[in-house]
Amino acid sequence: MQNPLLSKYSGAVPRYTSYPTAPHFNEAVDCGKYAQWLKAITGQERISLYIHVPYCDRLCWFCACHTKHTLKYEPIAIYLESLKKEIASVGALVSRDAAVTAVHFGGGSPTMLRPDDLVGLMTALRSVFSFADNVEISVEMDPNDLDEPRYDALAAIGMTRASLGVQDFHPEVQKAINRIQTFEHTKSVVDAVRARGVHSVNCDILYGLPHQTEATLTETVKDILSLAPDRIALFGYAHVPWMKKHQTMIKEEVLPGLDERFAQMNLAASMLIEAGYEPVGIDHFALPSDRMAIAAREGRLRRNFQGYTDDAAEALIGLGASSIGQLPQGYVQNMPATGEYQRMADTGGLTAVRGIEVSADDRLRRRVIEEIMCRFAVDFSDLRAEFGDAAEAIVLEARAFAQSNQDGICLVEGDRFVITETGRPFARTIAAVFDSYLGNGKGRHSIAV
CATH class of the missing domain: 1.10.10.920 (Arc Repressor Mutant, subunit A)
Incomplete structure (x- = not known):
């Protein structure tokens, strides 16, 4: 029998990583408006940077991110040249006295970048922005991309936090979402980044996946706990095939029902708390010593487009196709279409196409x-x-x-x-x-x- 609160309060609503949310952005915020906002950043303000790499060498069917599949590196190399031009254009408008306190590489799969390109991208950022001495540098990682030269490049750019998507280790679930990733391979990545001095590891787990059960999720959570990540994100699979056409590859009849999703969420959360993790917000868990757990206890936890964070920067600047920024005046989004984004960046201008000025x-x-x-x-x-x-x-x-x-x-x-x-x-x-x-x-x- 279904929990009556589930049917009443589980309707479709935003995730509230911003307010107003992205569907309400409009074209009134354009490159000219964005330029004014960037110039208004003072030397006393802190900056957070988000860099989007919209490419993957495999397309995971559960993914709702803005990305595209490619087996060739040439499109990525061309994109990176345009991205560097956007970085130069944005950097020219921002005070060099404003300190960058956090950098997040997302995608897509940033770890697809060749080692020299990853280092070159960080060099481009440092050439126009002033980095704080204690800057946090986080990277979303696909274990299937990684090799020793890439690990060394990640260390060279100063990565301090590694974020690994796991989802579920059960083979049937992985096949259904087109994400083959063994526990052994994942463990090797965690060991490799820790051996290079990375002080924080985050793992993502999903519930509500096709063919997923409480039994498969239990085994996945046990495996994740054996890696002792500093943070764990427990997300519900968002089935939005009207927005992400590749999700039509997932058959709806093999998705858990609402009661089963709820049971999976509660089971995983209970296991994480029993293992000593502190709940943070609606879907994160962290070791008591982790910065996010400390921020939650002290009332400093914040929420932005990367989810929960302890980042206190006044301005979040999004770089790359489709990236969203948050500045004191409002929100701004870059051109989502990669080709048009590159054309705009290559002309030496900004790439903002919409946003909203907050009232x-x-x-x-x-x-x-x-x-x-x-x-x-x-x-x-x-x-x-x-x-x-x-x-x-x-x-x-x-x-x-x-x-x-x-x-x-x-x-x-x-x-x-x-x-x-x-x-x-x-x-x-x-x-x-x-x-x-x-x-x-x-x-x-x-x-x-």
Whole structure:
């Protein structure tokens, strides 16, 4: 019998890695507007960089990232030249006194890059941006790409965090998602990066995959725990074939049902907590000594397009096709189409094509949504201190929702809106209550659990 809360609160809602969310971006934010925002970054501000490599040498059918499949390196080499030109254009507009405190290479598969190209890309970044001495450099890694020269190149660029997608180690599940990756191979990657001084390893696990069961997931979690990663992300598979056509290769009839997904999530979470990991937000777990766990305990956890982070930078600059940036004034996205992105970058200009300038109401609602997603509570006195009288309207919304809800998912305690333990799995749905854009019909989303 299905949990009645599941059917009620697991509808399709955003993941809230931004607010307003990407479907509401528009063309009013263009290269000219973006240039103004970049020039406004002061020497006192910190910068985080995201570099997107939109290529993979195999296309995983579960993936919802912006990427394309290629078995040839020539398109990648051409893309990198355009990416370097965009880096130069952006860097010319940003104060050299602003310190880069975090760099994240994502994709696609950044580890597809040849060793000299990876080092060359970091050289291009350092030539136009000022890096802090303690900069965090993280790289998303596909174990099937890696060899000794690439490990050495990752060490040469100063990688401090390795992020490995695992999904599930069961052969039937891997075949169904076109992601063949043995535990032994994964372990060899973890051992290799740690041998080169990497202090933090992150592993991603998915639940809700085709043919996945509680039994297969249990074995995968046990294997992951044997690697002792510093962080573990436990994501629900987002089946969005209307947006990612390759997901049509996954037969819907072999996907776990909603109750089974929920059971898988709870099982994996319980195993991770029992093993000593602290829950962070809705889907992350970290060792108590990890920076993310410390940030969560101290109330400094944040959420951006990479998910949960302890990165406190005032500006996130996205580089590469489809990359999204977050600056104090709003959000900006680069041209998604690789060919057109390269044409724009090669002309010596920026590549921004859309975004959104955040209003005062957006900032207030963004704060509330981030507090729900990161801390499962909203302190009304903090809202008033930051937003003044404008906070009262949303305080009334929160109080009204808590009073009207009869399912025990949230309540008001004193001057705080609190999501209960019962409600935590439905945090995205609760956050959506405060989303003033959601009802306008733009965008389709994955289920909330």
